[in-house]
Amino acid sequence: MELEELKSAWAQYDKKLTMNLKFNEELLRKMNLEKSKKEMNAPLIYEIISVTTGIIFLAVIASATIRYSYELKFLLPGIITSIIVAIWVYNSVSKIKLLSNIDYYDSPIVELQKSINIFKLKYQKSKRLELYSIPAFAIAAMPILGIALRNFDIYEHPIRFIVGIVLALLLGYPGTIWLYKNLYDKKIKNATNFLEELSKFEREE
Amino acid sequence: MEKDKFISVIKDYQNLIYKICCSYCSNAENRKDLQQEILIQLWNSFSKFDGRAKLSTWIYRIALNTAITFYRSDSKHSNKRVSIDAAIISLSDFEYVPELDENIAMLYQFIEKLNEMDKALILLYLDDNKQKDMAEILGISETNVATKISRIKKFLKEQFSNN
Numbered sequence: 001m002e003l004e005e006l007k008s009a010w011a012q013y014d015k016k017l018t019m020n021l022k023f024n025e026e027l028l029r030k031m032n033l034e035k036s037k038k039e040m041n042a043p044l045i046y047e048i049i050s051v052t053t054g055i056i057f058l059a060v061i062a063s064a065t066i067r068y069s070y071e072l073k074f075l076l077p078g079i080i081t082s083i084i085v086a087i088w089v090y091n092s093v094s095k096i097k098l099l100s101n102i103d104y105y106d107s108p109i110v111e112l113q114k115s116i117n118i119f120k121l122k123y124q125k126s127k128r129l130e131l132y133s134i135p136a137f138a139i140a141a142m143p144i145l146g147i148a149l150r151n152f153d154i155y156e157h158p159i160r161f162i163v164g165i166v167l168a169l170l171l172g173y174p175g176t177i178w179l180y181k182n183l184y185d186k187k188i189k190n191a192t193n194f195l196e197e198l199s200k201f202e203r204e205e
Numbered sequence: 206m207e208k209d210k211f212i213s214v215i216k217d218y219q220n221l222i223y224k225i226c227c228s229y230c231s232n233a234e235n236r237k238d239l240q241q242e243i244l245i246q247l248w249n250s251f252s253k254f255d256g257r258a259k260l261s262t263w264i265y266r267i268a269l270n271t272a273i274t275f276y277r278s279d280s281k282h283s284n285k286r287v288s289i290d291a292a293i294i295s296l297s298d299f300e301y302v303p304e305l306d307e308n309i310a311m312l313y314q315f316i317e318k319l320n321e322m323d324k325a326l327i328l329l330y331l332d333d334n335k336q337k338d339m340a341e342i343l344g345i346s347e348t349n350v351a352t353k354i355s356r357i358k359k360f361l362k363e364q365f366s367n368n
Binding site: 002003006007009010011013014017018020021022023024025027028029031104105106107108109110111112113116190194197198201202203 | 208212215216219220223224241244245246249250253254257258263266267269270273274277291292293294295296297308309312320322325330331332333341342343344345349353358361362365
């Protein structure tokens, strides 16, 4: 079949659709469209909550670190914990920035799809960083949070501290690696592949 | 009222939405979900439409972008934000025209084999859009559109001759 014939068959099909498509107006009204408008920014709201919580937590950790800065055994874990939380906050801020720059309503298809997939890639990669830093965070946070919140010096209970470290390392890392492989690895590959396809599509061949 | 105006626009462009859903989803259940997702996205952006672009360009952009995102999504059902059992745009008793319907059914099968960006391009071409409009909707140059159209035409011709 020639392409011009195909185009005219498609035009006939379009006419047929015009005569036969049923539009259910009531169903569209039932969809509660106003509500869906509010749901639009859910990922943005999630990231804003993450940043707010992160900043509050960072303030707690930083003030505890300053309070106990005269003892290296608290100062060092305090600094490490603060750095990890600061990285999490920074990640969320850059995701908010990326999300705010996506123009869903006035972008050509290639541009919008690129922005969406760059965001997806950034999101999955930051999840990887967050997951991998959880065990390190748990180990570093134990001494500083213990002393700051419960006046409990974990160094005076070495067995508990060692058990905590061993649990974080033995369960934490295999767990996060497994989670990452199963939840995010494939998604990163998909987003990367699609970005490559989009670049190829943009090129004139 | 904004909602009435929106409904009237959807009525005018229901064919376009229907064809996009059929091209991106062969599964009826997913097709219904995609249709709802497109309608939600169109509604969410309806108040932002300022008339700088043509209404059809705006609808194509949003509907095709939603279809591509839906098609690429890691979990299609996560997009289900409202639970409506039936499709809003559906086909009533279709009068069967053997030759036409067979060709269209075959065409949908071949479109299914294309990647999501080429699907968008061929839909725009079949709907008789000008090369300039296609370039504007997709965000690529007119020369690029022409090159790709000729490649897809060749592919479709081969598919039809093999069947």
